[in-house]
Amino acid sequence: MTPQLKDDVTELSKRQDVPPELEETVDQLSSTLRMVEDPKTPLPDRHALAKSVGQLTVALRLIEDPKTSPKERQALLLVVRPLTTSLQIIGKTPPSQRAAYTACARQLTGALRLIEDPKTTAQHREALLLVVRPLNSSLKIITRTPPSQRAAYTESVQSLTLALRLIEDPKTSPEHRRELGEAVQPLTRTLQGIEDPKTPPERRRDLTESVRPQSDELADRTREILGSPSPG
Structure with missing residues (x-):
């Protein structure tokens, strides 16, 4: 420092x-x-x-x-x-x-x-923000969740962090960034629903149960993209 x-x-x-x-x-x-x-x-x-x-x-x-x-x-x-x-x-x-x-x-x-x-570029900025938004939701939820109940949300942070790392990488193609932006959407919608105070308790419970599998799916998709050659 x-x-x-x-x-x-x-x-x-x-x-x-x-x-x-x-x-x-x-x-x-x-x-x-x-x-x-x-x-x-x-x-x-x-x-x-x-x-x-x-x-x-x-x-x-x-x-x-x-x-x-x-x-x-x-x-x-x-x-x-x-x-x-x-x-x-x-x-x-x-x-x-x-x-x-x-x-x-x-x-x-x-x-x-x-x-x-x-x-x-504008496209690169938007790709970054597509992952930053759900990260913001997940982190805010974590601040309101007891440490003993944070495991699924911590996993979502890990999956989104991996996607963000790939989007930041200058070697990642615009096409792969677009695919990652699409891959985060299910988890984004789920976290937004959990965060929304208007969401009914029963619906929030269902959404909460979706966080871990959707985080796993995002991590798997990110690794697939990470291991595939750039288009063109």
Whole structure:
């Protein structure tokens, strides 16, 4: 961690004019920075978390920049929110149980970097966001679920993280990215239904039971795409 990163976080945390939609993220930066500085935090986690904090500070400045278009700002927020949530979960999870969430934060950090990059194509951005959206749903559900009941949702995070890693890979063809975007849709709809407060309890129970098999199907499909040659 560089002194500049620490200074940036300190500066953000002291501000009184942080937009409401960014307050939670700014608060989390300080908490995550303490984890990075804690010698009890495993070294690989410290490196990953420091990168997440650094990328978030860049994103926050872009979101506030008047030169950033509304569409670009919305795309940044779509990634900032789940990355913030993943860091919150990591902070409340014992080191021995946080591997899936750390991997998720690492991939969301990579996605945020690509969203920030003006060279990233519109198609690539949309492919990223198709996976980021259900990740956001799954992570939010996890924050409201007792640790003993999180297994299926953690599995969904792992499957979506794998898909996101493949979409981020510059070697992945546009066609394979499109296939991955289609593959995540069943799980996306299920997580949205669980998250929706209007969903009847019985329907929510049925949807909850679908999370694990749909996560397995997504992981299998992602591995198929990963192992197949690029079209053309």
